[in-house]
Amino acid sequence: MEQIVLRPSLKWWLVKKSWILLLLVLGLFVPLFMPEISGMGALIWYGCLLLVGVLLLVDYLKTAVYTHWTITAEQIIIYKGILVKTVDYVELYRVNDYKERQNFIESIFGFTSLYIHSTDSSHSSINIYGLKKNPRLVPTIRDLVEKQKADRRIYELANK
DSSP states (O other): OOOEEEOOOHHHHHHHTHHHHHHHHHHTTHHHHOTTSOTHHHHHHHHHHHHHHHHHHHHHIIIIISOEEEEOSSEEEEEEOSSSOEEEEEEGGGEEEEEEEOOHHHHHHTEEEEEEEESOSSOSEEEEEEEEOOTTHHHHHHHHHHHHHHHTTOOOOOOO
């Protein structure tokens, strides 16, 4: 079984942050149309816009570049972080539920988020976001989970 590597899409990040990006671009023109913002005021204004731009860049790097999930035959491996990197492992046999969710904007652009619930105490819920819609992803993960549970002879008892 090959590994499945899931990464948030750049397009998803742009859609999610579009309103901030739009305000940032519009903010570039504020000193041109407001004569009371000139000289030092304009410099401070552009400095603030630069700071917002840098914060957006850091958010992009953290969210869409340095975050990814690898699903192997036995584990979900979660990679996060820029300066402080963490790698978390969740055993597939601990997974007990899946949910795929799209908000209105994500459905327009063909993105989805996958929520995986597990009995792992440190990762009871895993949010895998910014994915291109793939109808085979959840069934593939489910098959891997069921195989791991069968291999380990783990049976769930429903108590209703």
